[in-house]
Amino acid sequence: MTILEDVLKDNKEFVENFEGEEMSHHAAKKLAILTCMDCRLIDFFEPALGLKRGDAKIVRNAGNSIVGEDAIRSIGAALYNLGAEEVMVVGHTECGMAGADAEALKAKMLERGIKEEDIAKYDLAEWIGGFESEEANVKDVVDKIKNHPLIPDVPVHGLIIDIVTGELKVLVDGY
Template sequence: MIIDKVLENNQNFVENFEGEELGHLPKMNLCIVTCMDTRLTNFLEPALGIDREDAKIIRNAGNTIVGEDVIRSVAAAVYSLGCEEVMVIGHTNCGMKNANVDKIKSSMIEKGVPEEEINKVDLSKWIGSIEDEEINVIETVKKIKEHPLIADGIIVHGLIVDIVTGELKVLVKG
């Protein structure tokens, strides 16, 4: 099982790690909404020049807003944890671009999700399938800025990071 390997790795980590007490407030007063793509792990933070403790990072499939969870997390970062700026950072070659909803539905059924439950939602919208990474970032920025619980003065940027080179492209500045 994967958990056994993770626990073994954790034991090795703990034995070799010099722990330190860190604060929970982001030093840069920055909140980042980004994708859960595995290629961003140990890549995005160095590409941005940020370290542990610098920013609150919210990850989800395709850095999209489906429902209220992302907005809730952004609001917590802003109103409770002192974030002053938000960056929505998408990436090139996103797996959520044109996600195969039929394949997802088949996999859900195969794993035991009743088809009648799947049919209760628009699976494409629910899963957060996107057509274009840049448009998705711009739309996500707009959703955050226009949400009634996000104050007008909150600065929200939109960027794309090249998944190969790490180069940032600004799509929306503040």
């Protein structure tokens, strides 16, 4: 069975057993969150923050980073169109993006058939968005959001969640 077939099988079972309800597309807790896409956060992150379906707009990417404009665009959409009034950047311990190695990334790209001339068009260290310290990354991302010309003056908080226990540590109190 392929991964897609497995997902579709699980989806069919979900739909058959789900008792759906209409919900607003606005964040009930008026919160936008930028966090990591780490698979260990699934079914862990939201309960650790006391969030339920419909409570917050959650943007996930590799390393909860600001690389380019896409995360900023999503945060802006949450603030201007989707009911959010505060922003949280939530990193986590043991992040796979900490210490990301651009040379190792390049080697893997070459192994998978990406052309050297195509790779050369990018600064891979910047493109991948790696960092040395999870805490320093959160503080840097909070600063980028707070200082972006299209983001209004809203509270932007920075936190780290322990990937094992779920304990939150506040790094930047945005008030």
